[in-house]
Amino acid sequence: SNIADAIRWAMGEQSIKLLRGKKSEDVIFSGTPKRSRSGFAEVSLYLNNEDQQADIDYTELVITRRLYRDGNTEYFINKNKTRLSDIQLLLAQANMGQRTYSVIGQGMVDHILVASPQERKEFFDEAAGVKQYQIKRQSAVNKLENSRDNLNQALVVIQEIEPRLRSLTRLAKRLERREEVEVQLRDLQKKYYGTLWKDLSEKLVIQQKNFGTIDKELGEAKKRHDELQSEFGKMEKEEPRGDIFAKMQADFQKLMNQKSILKERQFNVQRKIELASIKEKKAPAVPIPTIVAELEEISSLQDEILEMLNAGREAKDKIENVSL
Structure with missing residues (x-):
């Protein structure tokens, strides 16, 4: 057994x-x-x-x-x-x-x-x-029951998801539209910054030419300053002429101070131009707002230099009048 x-x-x-x-x-x-x-x-x-x-x-x-x-x-x-x-x-x-x-x-x-x-x-x-067919039949029935259970579970999931399907479809369309808008925006940005960069480059060339003219005038003013300084040295050896000479001496000192400021401004402007030239060669890496700020600063410095040159000319005229 x-x-x-x-x-x-x-x-x-x-x-x-x-x-x-x-x-x-x-x-x-x-x-x-x-x-x-x-x-x-x-x-x-x-x-x-x-x-x-x-x-x-x-x-x-x-x-x-x-x-x-x-x-x-x-x-x-x-x-x-x-x-x-x-x-x-x-x-x-x-x-x-x-x-x-x-x-x-x-x-x-x-x-x-x-x-x-x-x-x-x-x-x-x-x-x-017949037993083998009964076993196969029972196996098929079991698989069918499992398939039916899986189908019921799938139907339950579909019923849960179906209310959200419409909103998800709208969201998907919006996302597709967003991608299209982003592509268009990138194209417009490239065109805008390309045009802006071209304009700024042209302005930079003009400012460089203006700086050359101002630099030439500054050289002439320096030469005249040296001449006036030589004349002033001669006048110091002569007898002072009262209040007029004292005023002239004060004007001369003021002119000397302006000269120092002018030299410092000239040095700073030269550095700005050199930096602008370097940044122009590396255009893709330089932010557009930075270039605009530098060009505005150069223009402002040019105005200051012109004012100093005019002040120097006025001082020169005064000294010449006193000498006469």
């Missing part, structure tokens, strides 16, 4: 009660005083398949079932891991089953004699080879 139960267990029997046990671990060796208990139970059935009754390309079938103490069960066909349903289908194709006439265990004869019509039908189905 133990051998018959082992064969039925290897063939996939799931009822521990029919195997005369109370729990699945009862089939695992519990140990003796001389031998330790085993960690798993394993049964292998070697079946001859030379007539190819089972639909598999092997002349010998080795069906193995292994149960671990943690409850995990593994099934193998010729050492290849498989599912219980595959083993049941393979055995059904060979007209074998764990609860039919293929394996007669203890008390099975009496059970067959008093079996119900349904139980007797199972015997006839196995003998007629």
